[in-house]
Amino acid sequence: MERRIRIVWALSLISAALAIGVQAYWLYNQYKYVIDTYAEDTAARVFDVCEREYEMRKAADKRPMSIMMQRNTAIVDSAAISSRQANMVFAFSMKTPIDSPSIEMPKRLDSINLQPVSEVGHRVMNLSIVSPNDLSDDALQQGIRRAITESSVPFSHALLDSLLRAEMPDISYVMEPWEAADSANYASRWEKTGGLAHPLLKIRYAYSPLERKGMVILLPIPPQPIFGRMAFQLGISFGLLLLLTGSFLFQIKTIMKQKKLGELRESFVNTMVHELKRPVQTLKTMLAFLGDREMSSDVDASQQALNDSMFEIDNLSAYLNKLKDLVRTDSENTPLHLSRFNIRELIEKVVRLRPAIAPEKKVSINIRFDMASEIIEADAVHLANVLSNLIENAIKYSGREVRIEVRAEARGKELWLSVSDDGIGVPAAERKQVFDKFYRASNLPDSSLPGLGLGLSYVKLIAEAHRGRVVLRGREGGGSVVQLIFPI
Numbered sequence: 001m002e003r004r005i006r007i008v009w010a011l012s013l014i015s016a017a018l019a020i021g022v023q024a025y026w027l028y029n030q031y032k033y034v035i036d037t038y039a040e041d042t043a044a045r046v047f048d049v050c051e052r053e054y055e056m057r058k059a060a061d062k063r064p065m066s067i068m069m070q071r072n073t074a075i076v077d078s079a080a081i082s083s084r085q086a087n088m089v090f091a092f093s094m095k096t097p098i099d100s101p102s103i104e105m106p107k108r109l110d111s112i113n114l115q116p117v118s119e120v121g122h123r124v125m126n127l128s129i130v131s132p133n134d135l136s137d138d139a140l141q142q143g144i145r146r147a148i149t150e151s152s153v154p155f156s157h158a159l160l161d162s163l164l165r166a167e168m169p170d171i172s173y174v175m176e177p178w179e180a181a182d183s184a185n186y187a188s189r190w191e192k193t194g195g196l197a198h199p200l201l202k203i204r205y206a207y208s209p210l211e212r213k214g215m216v217i218l219l220p221i222p223p224q225p226i227f228g229r230m231a232f233q234l235g236i237s238f239g240l241l242l243l244l245t246g247s248f249l250f251q252i253k254t255i256m257k258q259k260k261l262g263e264l265r266e267s268f269v270n271t272m273v274h275e276l277k278r279p280v281q282t283l284k285t286m287l288a289f290l291g292d293r294e295m296s297s298d299v300d301a302s303q304q305a306l307n308d309s310m311f312e313i314d315n316l317s318a319y320l321n322k323l324k325d326l327v328r329t330d331s332e333n334t335p336l337h338l339s340r341f342n343i344r345e346l347i348e349k350v351v352r353l354r355p356a357i358a359p360e361k362k363v364s365i366n367i368r369f370d371m372a373s374e375i376i377e378a379d380a381v382h383l384a385n386v387l388s389n390l391i392e393n394a395i396k397y398s399g400r401e402v403r404i405e406v407r408a409e410a411r412g413k414e415l416w417l418s419v420s421d422d423g424i425g426v427p428a429a430e431r432k433q434v435f436d437k438f439y440r441a442s443n444l445p446d447s448s449l450p451g452l453g454l455g456l457s458y459v460k461l462i463a464e465a466h467r468g469r470v471v472l473r474g475r476e477g478g479g480s481v482v483q484l485i486f487p488i
Helices: 002-060 137-152 157-167 223-229 231-291 299-329 343-352 380-396 455-465
Strands: 066-077 082-093 113-119 122-130 174-177 189-193 200-208 213-220 339-342 362-370 375-378 401-411 414-421 469-474 480-487
Touching: 002 137, 002 157, 002 189, 002 200, 002 213, 002 223, 002 231, 137 200, 157 174, 157 213, 223 231, 231 299, 339 343, 343 362, 343 380, 343 401, 375 380, 380 401, 380 414, 380 455, 380 480, 455 469, 455 480
Parallel strands: 362 401
Antiparallel strands: 066 082, 082 122, 113 122, 174 213, 189 200, 200 213, 339 375, 401 414, 414 480, 469 480
């Protein structure tokens, strides 16, 4: 049995570890996907704001503009470089008088040469750029437009900052200049850096790519929106983890309970065999005494032998009743035979026919009633057995003089049936455990006291079968009070 339990536990632990590992791997991939999606969405929003900033600066220049381009390619060879160079000749018309002040173009990098040429109705500039084949005509036109806009209405850091704060007030960010030497590909783009614990979104915004001017926007990715987007996945994983943990703990508890129950049953059988030997041996001795004519001629001795025989027979009967209780308490649902009867008559009968145990003790039993009507509906047989059990415990676990009170009172729609005594009581820490099968309190004055730890478990079973409950509490001055509470 022990080996099987160890195998079951090992398999359960392996299964739990595999299930948790699969959940962790799934959550890890979901977390990465959600971070990437959030970064992409945030970058798109930032680029929209940057485009709005450019459009506002472009609209601030009231002079309409048109651009014409012509691409001429030439091969340049020298000892230092070998590359393809293209001359871009473009003209931009501002629809202004020819004698109007010319627009001052910004300084360019060495690879870009602008040569303005005046013609009638428009202004012409000569642009020379290395490797222009990497750029489409649309990209070149856009770059030229941005360069001209930058020359007229320069980029505003404050404007972009105000637009970003208005669009994304809950997101913190840092802006810094984009150095031209940082990248050969000077185009707007974004990338995700940092680890999974502290992800960072890095957005490069080229507001004038041909001039290699731009800004770098750093946005730490906060955990709140990430976990908010993963709420469903986290809920499923947490629920499955709770279910798995609960099932595993329930399995362990069930196995331990079954193991303990098996040990208690084995102990119970050994105890029963030991306890039954004594009355059987005593009866055998008494019968041998009565069978001896010489010894049985003593009337007093014969009477004492008969009394001892009856006492041992009562003990045998009590043990058989305990066996019956054991079988009964193994059933989850105890069948009840409900009937209407007088509770006073039942209690008085149980007290009158109380178990004949501890004849050397002086026992006094007081009965009290506080009920408008003494007719109730319950299982009379089970209720009588419960009362008999409680009175037997009160006598067994008390001193030489025993004072017991049996009280029945109606509180609203409930019957409170209590049995109190002035015996040794039950430690407060064990008042719930004593209702478990085979459990006996640790403060017994004599461990040889007969008992199997089934009486109170039977009391609890009957109380719950009547849709009620049972309560054990201490009594002032010592002793215990057991209360059965069930609807009437």
